[in-house]
Amino acid sequence: MSSRRSLASALTAIAMAANFKLLLCLFSLFPIFTPISTNQYHPLNPLTPAEINQVRTIVKQAQPSSLHNLTFQYVGLDEPDKSIILSWLSNQPTKNPPRRAFVIARSDLKTHEIIVDLSTNSIISDKIYHGDGYPLLTFEEQTAANKLPLTYAPFIASISKRGLKVEEVVCGSFTVGWYGEKKRTKRIIKVMCYYLDGTVNLYMRPIEAVTVTVDLDQMKIIGFLDRLTVVVPKADGTDYRRSEQMPPYGPQLKGIRVVQPEGPSFTIDGHTVRWADWIFHLAFDMRAGSIISLASIYDVDKGEYRRVLYKGFVSELFVPYMDLTEEWYYRTFFDAGEYGFGLCAVPLEPLKDCPENAVFMDGYFTGQDGTPGKTSNVFCVFERYAGDVMWRHTEGGIPGKVIRKVRPEVSLVARMVSTVGNYDYIVDWEFNQCGTIKVTVGLTGLLEVRGSNYTHKDQIQEEVYGTLLAENTLGAYHDHFLNFHLDLDIDGDANSFVMTNLQMTRVTDNRSPRKSYWTVVSETAKTESDAKIKLSSKAFELLVVNPSKKTKVGNHVGYRLIPGSVAGPLMMDNDYPQIRGAFTKYNVWVTPYSKSEKWAGGLNTDQSQGDDNLAVWSLRNRKIENKDIVLWYTLGFHHVPYQEDFPVMPTVSAGFELRPANFFEYNPVLKDRPAKVVR
Amino acid sequence: MSSRRSLASALTAIAMAANFKLLLCLFSLFPIFTPISTNQYHPLNPLTPAEINQVRTIVKQAQPSSLHNLTFQYVGLDEPDKSIILSWLSNQPTKNPPRRAFVIARSDLKTHEIIVDLSTNSIISDKIYHGDGYPLLTFEEQTAANKLPLTYAPFIASISKRGLKVEEVVCGSFTVGWYGEKKRTKRIIKVMCYYLDGTVNLYMRPIEAVTVTVDLDQMKIIGFLDRLTVVVPKADGTDYRRSEQMPPYGPQLKGIRVVQPEGPSFTIDGHTVRWADWIFHLAFDMRAGSIISLASIYDVDKGEYRRVLYKGFVSELFVPYMDLTEEWYYRTFFDAGEYGFGLCAVPLEPLKDCPENAVFMDGYFTGQDGTPGKTSNVFCVFERYAGDVMWRHTEGGIPGKVIRKVRPEVSLVARMVSTVGNYDYIVDWEFNQCGTIKVTVGLTGLLEVRGSNYTHKDQIQEEVYGTLLAENTLGAYHDHFLNFHLDLDIDGDANSFVMTNLQMTRVTDNRSPRKSYWTVVSETAKTESDAKIKLSSKAFELLVVNPSKKTKVGNHVGYRLIPGSVAGPLMMDNDYPQIRGAFTKYNVWVTPYSKSEKWAGGLNTDQSQGDDNLAVWSLRNRKIENKDIVLWYTLGFHHVPYQEDFPVMPTVSAGFELRPANFFEYNPVLKDRPAKVVR
Incomplete structure (x- = not known):
């Protein structure tokens, strides 16, 4: 797992101008003010292409003087307040909540945070951001930056000096982070290049140690360094x-298919998905990617839907590399905040990215000029059946009877893939019949490798910060930390966070021949500092409970977080990347709900100095007991590359679960009915 | 996850004599000396029914005087030495290795360890075991013991006193462990009972606090305690x-199927399974259950099979409960060593326990009288496809091109389910095309609950060692620790164990604007004590490498253990159950290969005192560098029951992976060919 920002989609070469995302955008122009079909209206629906165009018009009209350099860095839904959403939900179909967009735009070297009201065609607020850090990079500015070296004489000279052909060079944009500079006044990126020469696996052919620095706002080269000459890996066969x-080939398997002769068991109405006892809303955002909202589960005994997850999404994805060389030390990427995890989402390929029983949905993002772009098949939704067992038991203990009951496991998956440069992140939100929500992130794609003159490990006498994967090819050590914003509302807003320790206890009296056992000791977090948790081998359970709701026998209803990873950062707290990615310091945080606290790495993440992020917000140490709270969980991967990660990297997965914990009186699987299978 | 030994299959009631396993045995009598088809011969094949009968005849003939009380506690293959197997493998089809059986029998209150040679129809050795502990319990003796209370006057009186009908009572056998007694001279079990009265979910209806102690060798009651009267839970609707x-019912899904119109891609020849690049041997053993041997993977570039796993199996399964009450403190079960993980394996139900593309295999065990019994469909083998992605990448970085390559993930699973009383363990050995072997254990079935007079949590003033799940029903805290014996032979026997620490490092010179990073520091274990590892949040990687084999660029070829659990015991080292289950103290151990060291909890586990087990063997601190070594990994689950575990417990899974680590020059997925899918 490594991540090459470089925005695959924004890489460019001399010959060609527009990349495929841009092409997509051009084909996706929609008429302004297309009426939205009422029966699909939902206040959490993402902006439609028509609405994106409407936003563009409103913003442009309000700033006519600066139109020449106005760029849209982010456009998304500005959600109505939670109370309004919940009231709308419980009281359909009265008046719809106001429909607003949140825009981050750049104009005259300034970042504007603009709220647009679509109902009234007006701007509600336009605030210039004076803090540190910059908004998401656009595809278009990366594409433009990536082209600059290819006509820049010193760069061309460097390429020629290496005996390479400039027409085979493609480049990518790398965000630069922050390394203690007091004041950063320019939006810069570094452009690094690769040598195609027949391959499409450009990542295996870095032109190492040649760096071009670009001022994004001026769109010009402001620095160039040809530090040393490193062999471009031959990368044969990659x-x-x-x-x-070429032969010899690997094995060929016979076909295997998942079929549903009667069709799927779910329905999708607009963005609302219903399956088994679950209902939830699935939306696309150019920063977060997939957003799950209002996930509720029907309780057959209570005869009502019960709230579980108000909202869940990938809040940030921090990918620090551990290579200190000049071209690598700054590679400490924030894939959501810098590149847009949703913007980098790619169309899913039917029958391959998702099984044949999948249903697809499109997503819309906003281009730099404010026009909508479409990512076809950005989500797939499918019932997952892997031949596994949800529950089984064979009872041979009753004389004269053999009882065998088996209920196969079928779940519902909503999938998105975001390709941030070399790395492909597969994000699955999976709902099951027992009430569990499981999130799995698969990391695949290609490694980001460093060119090197070494061809054998025995030659290496210095620290190389990685594994020699092939001749002239080092796989750099790195991490991936995905932070999930999980606004659980268990049976309502007011929840508490409970940590249950499994505590070894000595038996000091004579009550038992045993000398020891473990028992559980629960503690409710009062304030934010109580809930900052570094996961360890210490055994404990983490719950969000509703302190006002109990089961019949008196247990607080709740959901558990079952973490799938205990990985934390291996950097010093005061190191610059770690200050910016401080949300990784703890695996778990709990904050009181605040509409503005969405992005664990801060809103303006690029070149940020870490003064507006989860770690900073929670320094206020607010009360979190019996409040509307948000759970933040960081899923971490340390990646020491092996040769099996080369030249393609098979999927490595990890995830977490939100599992009901005394939420139901008994397990709902008891009352499900068997699927009728047509053969 | 809890486990009620009690051997569901051995529970009994007044009216009926034989349980289904016994019935199966009766129907499974095979003629002696059925010739084995030569083309299916493999020295690791489990004993056939004919061979089991042959063993019985040989053993009985050798001990005519004690025939009246000879019981077979365990019969299994006595494998030829590793060198012989490997030589046979490399040199088929010359003379077959000797065919031998290992028998543990009881006769005249003594435990015999007997080696039988089937080729010569003779006994090679017959050793009386004088150490502590007893062999596996047989189904038949448990069945007999379970019947004793039902005609025992004091027990009948206790049942009547509670207003219960004795004809609705079923009982189960519970092993008693060891609690510091200096000398244990009797094989005893405790018999606990349940009240059916219309239900089949007997585990939810314990008749709490009535204990019958049985001497198994004498097959008579030697103790009875009616300690106090506890309400039998009504357990309505369980x-x-x-x-x-009863209505309201849960949802009903539409059918979903996995189909392979052209049939499976694997072949099974006898017990040898071939799929994709993999070949392995799958055998059944009445103690271990499934045994994977000789797993090798074909290297297309080298044009040869390369050895990975000489042998892998569940070596022990330790399930200590954390309830100190009189009827529960001793419940610290060893499911493999006491009850037989294979003996408790159950027939898999087609279309439910395994998908419809599965192929089934039968298994044979030995009854107490030495006759073979058959467990039909004890394994299923199937190609697993869940709609997941083995590798993918979308490349948008090359102007004018959009490249999207996706390879769906298809793997091969060999599954077994062992139902040890209330608990059903689903054990999957999964092989994938990238060279990974993944083991997943799913825990499902039913909880073992304690009857209680409490009907609401507010009434509880004392320590109850569990969760109140429903009226009068406490779910006891407990653990499951599965130890896997993993004899990895990476490209040969002589391997080393390497621990790679990911170490945070401060930057103290000026080589970088960074203040810190992590790097890897590898250490090779010299002796057993170096390799005892308690998994923690500390980041490291564990490898078995072949120190004599390197990749082209100079990395040692190896496989990594990717642990799926860091859970360790929460008992004191000197507590009796922990002394017996000391293999749990570390998650990972490495020992030099020794044919006799198979069972992490010792060979004679029942009532053992912990003097012959993995922890003891490894005290010798033998050398393990560049040796034939065995890796032992313990997968642990702590189980705090929640109401969702009641009255049925949905599957909770965990596992581990053995993943190639510089074993291949590059990832083999690169060269696979796409499946042809018929639609």
Whole structure:
């Protein structure tokens, strides 16, 4: 797992101007003010192409003087307040809540945070941001930046000096982070390049140690360094296209399919998905990617839907590399805040990215000029059946009877893939019949490798910060930390966070021949500092409970977080990347709900100095007991590359679960009915 | 996750004599000396029914005087030495290795360890075991013991006193452990009972605090305690049969199937399974259950099979409860060593326990009288496809091109389910195309609950060692620790164990604007004590490497253990159950290969005193560098029951992976060929 920002989609070469995302955008122009079909209206629906165009018009009209350099860095739904959403939900179909957009735009070297009201065609507020850090990079500015070296004489000279052809060079944009500079006045990126020469696996062919620094707002080169000459790896046989493979080949399997002769068991109405006892809303955002909202589960005994997850999404994805060389030390990327985890989402391929029983949905983002772009098939929704067992038991203990009951496990998955440069992140939100929500992140794609003159490990006498994967190819050590914003509302807003320790206890009296056992000791977090948790081998359970609701026998209703990773950062607290990615310091945080606290790495993440993020917000140490609270969980991966990560990296997965914990009186699987299977 | 030994299959009631396993045995008598088809011969094949009968005849003939009380507690293959197997493998089809059986029998209150040679129809050795502990319990003796209370006057009186009908009572056998007694001279068990009265979910209806102690060798009651009267839980609505469900019902899904129109891609020849690049041997053992041997993977570039796993199996399964009350403190079960993880394996139900593309295999065990019994469909083997992605990448960084390559994940699973009383353990050995072996254990079935007079949590003033799940029903805290014996032979026998620490490092010179990073520091274990590892949040990687084999660029070829659990025991080292289950003290151990060191909890586990087990063996601190070594990994689950575990417990899974680590020059997925899918 590594991540090459470089925005695959924004890489460019001399010959060609527009990349495919731009092309998509051009084909996706929609008429302004298309009426929205009422029966699909939902206040959490993402902005439609028509609405994106409407936003553009409103913003442009309000700033006519600066139109020449106005750029849209982010456009998304500005959600109505939670209370309004909940009231709307409980009281459909009265008047709809106001429909607003949140825009981050750049104009005259300033970042504007603008709220647009679509109902009244007006701007509610336009605030210039004076703090540190910059908004998401656009595809278009990366594309433009990536082209600059290819006509820049010193760069061309460097390429020629290496005996390479400039027409085979493609480049990518790398965010630069922050390393203690007091004042950063320019939006800069570094552009690094690769040598194609016949391959599509460009990441295996870095032109190492040649760096171009670009001022994004001026869109010009402000720095160039050809530090040393490193061999471009030959990378023979690393092109992953089947047409490029040479014998001997690997095995060929016979076909395997998942079929549903009667069709799927779920329905999608607009963005609302219903399956088994679950209902939830699935939306696309150009920063977060998939957003799950209002996930509720029907309780058959109570005869009502019960609230579980008000909202869940990937809040940030921090990818620090551990290579200190000049071209690598700054690679400490924030994939959501710098590149847009949603913006980098790619169309899913039917039958391959998702099984044949999947249903697809499109997503819309906003281009730099404010026009909508479409990512087809950005989500797939499907029932997952892997041949596993949800519950079973064979009872042989009753004389004269053999009882065997088996209920196969079928779940519902909502999938998105975000390709941030070399890395492909597969994000699955999975709902099951027992009430569990499982999130799985698969990391695949290609490694980000460093060119090196070494061809054998025995030659290496210095620290190389990685594994020699092949001749001239080092796989750099790095991490991936995905932070999930999980606004659980268990049976209502007012919840508490309970930590249950499994505590070894000595038996000091004579009550038992045993000398020891473990018992549980529960503690409710009062304030934010109580809930900052570094996961360890210490055994404990983490719950969000509703302190006002109990089961019949008196247990607080709740949901558990079952973490899938205990990985934390291996950097010093006062190191610059760690200050910016401080949300990784604890695996778990709990904050009181605040509409403005969405992004664990801060709103304006690029070149940020870490003064507006989860770690800072929670320094206020607010009360979190019996409040509307948000759970933040960081899923971490340390990646020491092995040769098996080369030249393609098979999927490595990890995840977490939100599992009901005394939420139901008994397990709902008891009362499900068997699927009728047509054969 | 809890486990009620009690051997569901051995529970009994007044009216009926034989349980289903016994019935199966009766129907499974095979003629002696059925010739084995030569083309299926493999020295690791489990004993056939004919061979089991042959063993019985040989053993009985050798001990005619004690025939009247000879019992077979365990019969299994006595494997040829590793060198012989490997030589046979490399040199088929010359003379077959000797065919031998290992028998543990009881006769005249003594435990015999007997080696039988089937080729010569003779006994090679017959050793009386004088140490502590007893062998596996047989089904038959448990069945007999379970019947004793039902005709025992004091027990009948206790049942009547509670207003219960004795004909609705079923009982189960509980192993008693060891609590510091200096000398244990009797094989005893405790018999505890349940009240059916219409339900099949007997585990929810314990007749609490009535204990019958049985001497197994004498097969008579030697103790009885009616300690106090506890309400039998009404347990309304806990019968899990669909016919017993009342509305409102849960949802009903439409059918979903996995189909392979061209059939499976694997072949099974005898016990040898071939799929994709993998070949392995799958055998059944009445103690271990499934045994994977000789797993090798074909390296397309080298043009040869390369050895990975000589042998892997569940070596022990330790389930200590944390309830100190008189009827519960001793419940610290060893499911493999006391009850037989294979003996408790149950027939898998087609279309439910395994998908419809599965192929089934039968298993044979030995009854107490030495006759073979058959467990039909004890394994299923199937290709697993869940709609997931093995590798993917979308490349948008090359102007004018959009490249999207996706390879769906298909793997091969060999599954077994062992139902040890209330608990059903689903054990999957999964092989994938990238060279990974993944083991997943799913825990499902029913909780073991304690009867209680409490009907609401507010009434509880004392320590109850569990969760109040329903009226009169406490779910006791407990653990499950599964130890896996993993004899990895990476490209040969002589391997080393390498621990790679990910170490945070301060930057104290000026080589970088960074203040810190992490790097890897590897250490090779010299002796057993170096390799005892308590997994923690500390980041490290664990590898078995072949120190004599390197990749082209100079990395040692190896496989990594990717642990799926860091759970360790929460008992004191000197507590009796922990002395017996000391293999749990570390999550990982490495020992030099020794044919006799198979069972992490010792060979004679029942009532053992912990003097012959993994922890003791490794005190010798033998050398393990560049040796034939065995890796032992313990997968742990702490189980705090929640109401969702009641009255049926949905599957909770955990596992581990053995993943190639510089074993291949590059990832083999690169060269696979796409499946042809018929639609």
